[in-house]
Amino acid sequence: MACREDLEVPSNVKGWGDPRPWSDVEQALEAAMASLIARSSEGCGFVVAYVPHSPLGQDEGVDLSWEVNFGLGPCGQDTYELAGHPAAVVEELVTSISTVAEVTVPSEVEDLVHQAARLWRGWSQLLADVARLCCHLPDExxxxxxxxxxxxxxxxxxxxxxxxxxxxxxxxxxxxWEGSSPVEVLGAALEEADVWLQGLPAGHLRVL
Incomplete structure (x- = not known):
């Protein structure tokens, strides 16, 4: 896998100052998806974005480079959370879900999500590798x-x-890249890193 260990995190980017382990995001995402699935009989999900040069929070000296976008409720209300660590921003999502309506997560939902998460264990390191390489794209x-x-x-x-x-x-x-697990899609992105690091498209919506 082309992780490009020679490309370190530049000193001028955000999103790396929090010392907590990246693996925390795996547990946070498991909790978030369990809560979302428990409160929805239809499809659900959310987007985690990393913006290493984000200007948000810079006036207060706050790192807000990790973002979550998701919709809650039948009205499709969009919610937007910010934090300086991928686990922290997903935890903000869990907090937002609980403030809308307290939902008890059934044991069968917990089992379903935990079973999937167990198969994906370790994907946070791949996320860290992709994020590190993304820091080497042009600022904008x-x-x-x-x-x-x-x-x-x-x-x-x-x-x-x-x-x-x-x-x-x-x-x-x-x-x-689209697939059925984070290991699959993050791994595929890393395999083609030498392409997109040159500013070239590595394929649009490649289904794995």
Whole structure:
């Protein structure tokens, strides 16, 4: 896998100052998806974005480079959270979910999400590797989005993960990979890192 260990995190980017382990995001995401699935009989999910040169919070000296976008309720209300660590921003999502309506997560939902999360264990390191490499894209284009979605269909439901990395100088299409696990899509992005690090599209919506 082309992790490009020679490319370290630049000193001028955000999102790396919090000393907590990146693995915390795995537990946070598991809790968030369990809460979302428990309160929705239809599909649900959210997007985690990393913007290493984000100007948000700079006046207060706050790192707000990790973002979460998601919709709550039947009205499709959009909610936007910010933090300086991927785990922290997903935890903000969990807090937002609980403030809208207190929902008890059934044991079968906990088991479903935990079973999937166990198969994906270790994906946070791949997220860290992709984020590190994204820091080497031009300032105005640097960043990435990791989407997770769940649809209750079939015996175990359908998980959908997507990684999107912008192509410098264009808004669309991005380099994008879609699959059934974070390990799959993040790994695919790393395999093609030498392409998108040159500012070239590594393929749009490549389904794995």
């Amino acid at each position: 284009d640097a960043g990435m989005e990791l989407s997770v979605g769940y649809t209750p269909t079939g015996e175990c439901g359908l998980w959908r993960w997507t990684v999107a990395i912008p192509v410098p100088g264009t808004q669309y299409p991005a380099s994008e």
